[in-house]
Amino acid sequence: MNTETLNALKQVNALITQLQTALNDPSLTPREKKLINQAINDQCDIQDTLIQDSLQAMVDKINEANTDLQGLMTKMQNTSDKLAKLAAGIKKVSDVVGALAEITTRAISAGLLGGA
């Protein structure tokens, strides 16, 4: 079903204001006033429903691409973690080479490895 909420809302609002004008009539009986109060309330309830539906539709529309955005961010976070791991890996290689150099230095100093 295709609905046009804005027009419906405008019609309801117009009806409420017409009923409000009618309620200002001093010649109304208490029963008539009560009936008009009730009619205004009914229209206000419809007004609230139309507004709530509109707000919910807005939220749904705005957040349509959120799942895809979240997917992209998960990928970005994983890449960031991988880059950090890569840097850590390079650091490890560098540390190993550094440690080997130190061990070799000490071995040469102690005469365990001879020079030419």
Add this chain to the structure above:
Amino acid sequence: MLKIVPITLFISLAFTGCAVLTDSQVKNINAFAATAKSYSAYPSAVLRQRADFHLHSELVVASQFTDADAIDHRLDGARKNYNSAIQLSSKFDLSLQLIQQYAGLLTKLSSDQYITDLNAPATSLGENLSSLVTIYNSKVRDTLPSTLSSSISKVVLLIGKTLTRHKQTAALKEFVLAGDTLIQVTIRNLTTVLDGETFTDARGNTFPSLKSLLATDKDFFIQSYRNVVFGNSGKIDYESTKFYYEELTAYDNTEQLRQAVVQAAKSLAKAHSELAKNVREKKDLKDIIAQTQQLITDVQSAGNIFSEIPVHIKLP
């Protein structure tokens, strides 16, 4: 042995390739991300104001009733409607908050953090190699150049930096391009909902935009107030007139706020679109691109309007 250094360097550079983006492109991504991270033009503030207005309108309606049950019914409906609107308002910010998180990740990915992490080990490596060269030279006739240790450590550092930079810039390019489609869709949806007259949902139903809803709310308030308050001479006094004036002023301020939110969102999309256009090809950018500078201005302007919003509108 000395030939190893340039050969290794050449192999490493050939293997890893150069950075996919220039430093100026990375700087631009970083500038966009930093601005987007400080984005504060959230639509929920407009929605909360609108919820306040509608609550006031319902109170005006109820104040005309002569039947206690009818008054209670209206107040109950007003409360439920207000609470629901306030609850929904925070959901209007979700997509922009995600874009902000995306900007945060761009900042992280475009930072020098990964490269900086590589500087420390290369220094200790250089020191250990220096000691080794010194010992080696004291034992052999054919001495090694004293600069060898620093050359090797530079190569290790350069390989690490080149490889990391290559992967970092390739990832940045990929994410900015992939992110652009999503950001354009998200901002288009957001501005369609906040601006224009109506929008259509996935099932083809048409709803009022926030702009139309605010205008309809304002119109209803005016008509209702005229009937309920100005239509009854006993209710017209300074306070009721002052409330009417303040409420209309608040509507206008909220409309101004809505426009600032739309402007900032459009500016965000435009800046990102221009950024994506500028990172498709590797090139030098002379400065921070104009659209990012415009985004900075719009975000600041929206921030100023936001800071002027009263927390609650006074009721008469």
